[in-house]
Amino acid sequence: xxxxxxxxxxxxxxxxxxxxxxxxxxxxxxxxxxxxxxxxxxxxxxxxxxxxxxxxxxxxxxxxxxxxxxxxxxxxxxxxxxxxxxxxxxxxxxxxxxxxxxxxxxxxxxxxxxxxxxxxxxxxxxxxxxxxxxxxxxxxxxxxxxxxxxxxxxxxxxxxxxxxxxxxxxxxxxxxxxxxxxxxxxxxxxxxxxxxxxxxxxxxxxxxxxxxxxxxxxxxxxxxxxxxxxxxxxxxxxxxxxxxxxxxxxxxxxxxxxxxxxxxxxxxxxxxxxxxxxxxxxxxxxxxxxxxxxxxxxxxxxxxxxxxxxxxxxxxxxxxxxxxxxxxxxxxxxxxxxxxxxxxxxxxxx
Amino acid sequence: xxxxxxxxxxxxxxxxxxxxxxxxxxxxxxxxxxxxxxxxxxxxxxxxxxxxxxxxxxxxxxxxxxxxxxxxxxxxxxxxxxxxxxxxxxxxxxxxxxxxxxxxxxxxxxxxxxxxxxxxxxxxxxxxxxxxxxxxxxxxxxxxxxxxxxxxxxxxxxxxxxxxxxxxxxxxxxxxxxxxxxxxxxxxxxxxxxxxxxxxxxxxxxxxxxxxxxxxxxxxxxxxxxxxxxxxxxxxxxxxxxxxxxxxxxxxxxxxxxxxxxxxxxxxxxxxxxxxxxxxxxxxxxxxxxxxxxxxx
Numbered sequence: 001x002x003x004x005x006x007x008x009x010x011x012x013x014x015x016x017x018x019x020x021x022x023x024x025x026x027x028x029x030x031x032x033x034x035x036x037x038x039x040x041x042x043x044x045x046x047x048x049x050x051x052x053x054x055x056x057x058x059x060x061x062x063x064x065x066x067x068x069x070x071x072x073x074x075x076x077x078x079x080x081x082x083x084x085x086x087x088x089x090x091x092x093x094x095x096x097x098x099x100x101x102x103x104x105x106x107x108x109x110x111x112x113x114x115x116x117x118x119x120x121x122x123x124x125x126x127x128x129x130x131x132x133x134x135x136x137x138x139x140x141x142x143x144x145x146x147x148x149x150x151x152x153x154x155x156x157x158x159x160x161x162x163x164x165x166x167x168x169x170x171x172x173x174x175x176x177x178x179x180x181x182x183x184x185x186x187x188x189x190x191x192x193x194x195x196x197x198x199x200x201x202x203x204x205x206x207x208x209x210x211x212x213x214x215x216x217x218x219x220x221x222x223x224x225x226x227x228x229x230x231x232x233x234x235x236x237x238x239x240x241x242x243x244x245x246x247x248x249x250x251x252x253x254x255x256x257x258x259x260x261x262x263x264x265x266x267x268x269x270x271x272x273x274x275x276x277x278x279x280x281x282x283x284x285x286x287x288x289x290x291x292x293x294x295x296x297x298x299x300x301x302x303x304x305x306x307x308x309x310x311x312x313x314x315x316x317x318x319x320x321x322x323x324x325x326x327x328x329x330x331x332x333x334x335x336x337x338x339x340x341x342x343x344x345x346x347x348x349x350x
Numbered sequence: 351x352x353x354x355x356x357x358x359x360x361x362x363x364x365x366x367x368x369x370x371x372x373x374x375x376x377x378x379x380x381x382x383x384x385x386x387x388x389x390x391x392x393x394x395x396x397x398x399x400x401x402x403x404x405x406x407x408x409x410x411x412x413x414x415x416x417x418x419x420x421x422x423x424x425x426x427x428x429x430x431x432x433x434x435x436x437x438x439x440x441x442x443x444x445x446x447x448x449x450x451x452x453x454x455x456x457x458x459x460x461x462x463x464x465x466x467x468x469x470x471x472x473x474x475x476x477x478x479x480x481x482x483x484x485x486x487x488x489x490x491x492x493x494x495x496x497x498x499x500x501x502x503x504x505x506x507x508x509x510x511x512x513x514x515x516x517x518x519x520x521x522x523x524x525x526x527x528x529x530x531x532x533x534x535x536x537x538x539x540x541x542x543x544x545x546x547x548x549x550x551x552x553x554x555x556x557x558x559x560x561x562x563x564x565x566x567x568x569x570x571x572x573x574x575x576x577x578x579x580x581x582x583x584x585x586x587x588x589x590x591x592x593x594x595x596x597x598x599x600x601x602x603x604x605x606x607x608x609x610x611x612x613x614x615x616x617x618x619x620x621x622x623x624x625x626x627x628x629x630x631x632x633x634x635x636x637x638x639x640x641x642x643x644x645x646x647x
Contacts, residue, residue: 058545061473090547097545102538107560116556117546167546 004031005174005207006055006093011068013047013054022279024050024063026231032175037201037208039218039239041254042228043276048211051228052177056093057085072175091121094168098180100160104152110163111136111148117170135166139196158189162196169200176200177209182217194221215258219243227251230277230287233306237313247315249292249324253336273337286318293333293341294324374564377640384636387629394626398444407435409442410594418612427618430604436618439596443619446597447578447626450512454577455570457516458523463566465520466527467554471535480528484521492518496580497589506592511584515577526569530562564641571634575627582623598623 013025025047032038040048053059055070057077070077072092077085089095097103105113114135115128123131129148136144139162152160161181168176178197182190198221201208210221218225218239225242227235227250235248246252256270274291277283283290289299298318306314309322319342324330328341339345378384407414407425415422415429422428427436469480487495499514500506534540535558543557559566582599584590591597598619605615 056545058541060541086547086549088547089545095542095545097538097542099538103542105539105543105557105561107563108557116543116548116552120547120549120552164542167542171547 002034005034005073006032007069007071008032008051008055009069009071011051011054011065011070013050013059013063013065015063017062017280020280023231023282024279025054026282028068028228028231028233030226030233030236032207032209034174035201035205035207036224037198037210037222039210039212039222039225040228041212041215041218041225043213045276045279046228047231048213048228049179052095052179052209052211055177056089056095058089058095087121090117090168090173091171092173093175093177094171094173095177095179096161096164096168096181099184100157100164100181101152101184103164104160106152108151109148110150110152110155110160114163114167114170117167121171123171131170132166135170136163138169138200139163139166141166156189157185158192161185161189161193165193165196165200169204169206172204173206175207175209177211179211180213181210182214183212190217191220197221215243215254227254230282231279232287232316234288234317235313235315236306237310241310241313245310245313245321247309247313247320247322248288248317249294249319249321250288251315252321252324252330253291256336270336286316289338291338293336293338294319294321294328294330295339295342295344297344299344374637374640378636381636381639383632384640387632387636390625390629391633394444394629395448397441398448401438401441401445405435405438405441407438409438409596410434411438418608418615420612420614428612428614430601430612430615431608436601436615439601440598440618440622443596443598443601443622444626446508446591446595447581447623449508450515450581451574451578451630453508453512454515454519455573457512458520458573459566459570461516461520462523463527463559466524466529467531467558469524470528470531471550471554471558477528480524484525487518487521492580493583496584497587500584500589506589508591508595511581511590514584515580518580519573519577522573523566523569526565527562530565531558534558534561568634568638568641571630571637575630575634578623578630579627 009029011025011028012023015022015024028047028051040051042048050059050063054065055077057065059065065078068078072088077088080088104110111129111132114132115125118128118131119125133144133148136147141147141159141162147155147159155163181197182193185193194217197208200206208221210217212218222239225236225239226233227242227248229250235242235246235251242251243255246255253270253272257272259269272291277287277290285301286292286295286299286304289295292299296319302318304316304318306316309315309320321330324341330341333341411434413433414435415425415433417429417431417433419425420428425435425437427440430436430439465480469477495518496514499517500510503510503513540553540557543553548556581590581597582602585597585599586603588600588603590600593600601619602616605612609616
């Protein structure tokens with residue numbers, strides 16, 4: 001495999017709030033390879049969006065990146081001056097956001113806004129317009145010439161997101177970060193946008209970082225996936241492998257909670273017990289242990305780190321699903337309350 | 351008949367390319383008072399421009415009529431204590447009032463918009479300083495500041511008056527723009543613009559300001575009559591433009607001593623002043639309704 005174009009190393013982003021320090025991203029490391037499509041999944045508040053915003057140094061106040069490196073072509077983005085990181089944004093690493101309704105400036109014409117993204121990086125206005133029309137066609141906006149002159153409110157949600165993608169691609173970036181780009185769209189439009197992203201990823205070789213809470217989106221678009229929980233990566237690996245054989249109980253539970261066409265008929269959908277942890281006071285040891293059916297004593301005290309569990313696949317778990325299956329009968333488990341399979345409950349510990 | 355009917359049916363439906371501004375203009379046109387105000391102001395502007403090249407009598411021409419003489423066919427608004435033609439002086443007074451009103455607002459815009467944008471967007475200690483200054487200037491009586499400045503700046507003249515009034519009026523615009531910026535900077539399209547590598551100056555003037563333009567225009571429109579009234583007031587106190595330059599305020603002050611024998615000397619400039627203030631306020635009200643996206647009708 002080629003050398004990674006983006007290396008994130010032990011990234012830590014924190015928010016100083018009245019109640020204490022919230023560790024939104026807590027020691028995240030991963031590589032992104034040229035032209036690949038990487039999914040980052042997790043619940044709301046798992047730190048996936050903050051990871052993306054930290055890469056471009058767009059963390060909102062009062063958030064601070066307190067530690068780590070983001071190496072892009074061997075230069076640390078976290079060490080650049082404001083002007084240098086501005087040059088990178090949009091030119092080398094572009095980002096599109098969740099809600100296309102509010103990501104476009106309501107008082108400026110759509111095509112003009114795509115132009116602007118290029119003008120910010122020194123392309124002359126005369127060239128920008130021709131390229132905008134070309135891009136609007138590439139993202140399959142019909143009647144691009146007249147849409148160029150339209151205001152955002154005159155476009156449908158799907159078309160607005162296409163315009164945002166056109167804007168993201170305008171400077172031919174090597175990385176496109178998509179922060180839940182389909183969440184605000186209805187299902188058929190979601191599918192079209194994902195297909196468009198997949199095509200662009202293939203045709204242009206733009207690496208895509210897809211941030212989502214939707215496992216289906218990952219399955220449809222990505223080749224590799226990171227699963228985040230409470231500011232940490234708990235499992236990572238090739239998408240097919242993770243879907244076939246998740247090793248972290250959290251990933252396993254996530255996959256159990258969504259309907260699958262190939263599931264056995266009697267299998268029930270399972271929710272994950274409990275709530276996402278309070279990041280002001282994260283649980284001791286493994287952060288998932290208060291919700292984990294397979295927890296053992298060690299999970300309460302020692303924090304697990306990512307370890308190879310299969311070729312290319314890593315998980316941060318003391319038990320792992322292989323053991324949970326063989327020793328705790330995970331496959332036939334009906335009761336998925338915390339500690340149900342392993343029989344470890346806090347009361348007994350004390 | 352059939353042909354006509356068919357023609358009616360196939361007439362293409364032109365899509366309404368309604369932008370914010372064309373929408374606002376359509377709503378403004380339907381507001382009669384605002385429209386009347388706008389027409390009156392255009393008329394006043396015409397009068398002020400004509401007065402540069404022609405007035406019925408020279409505005410400083412003494413004894414073109416009998417002193418204190420009332421309205422007549424030769425002197426529609428009568429004459430003042432020196433026998434000068436009041437109509438000619440009201441016409442020149444329009445120049446003064448419009449210059450002060452618009453000049454002040456231009457300075458207020460030039461100061462308030464960038465300062466408000468920067469304070470609101472960057473926040474921190476910059477914002478603290480700006481907010482502190484705004485509060486200090488709100489705290490001191492504006493009349494006192496203006497009087498002090500007029501005296502300190504030396505020679506009375508139109509430019510000094512414009513500066514003095516601007517100093518007492520910049521805070522409204524600054525506070526308005528700052529508030530708008532504070533709200534707008536949290537919007538996602540600003541974040542998207544930052545993510546696309548836009549420069550801060552571009553974000554401020556290209557993305558934030560266009561979204562705040564409606565309230566800014568309304569504020570500026572209401573600021574004009576406030577400045578005109580302030581000038582009239584200063585001139586009434588004898589601290590306005592130097593004689594023989596006529597200001598509506600100083601003309602009313604001149605007439606006050608003779609109000610029993612020559613009321614027209616007070617009435618003529620007062621009516622001109624009142625009509626102008628009213629016209630600006632009607633126009634401002636109309637603009638506020640027209641530019642408010644929530645009042646779409």
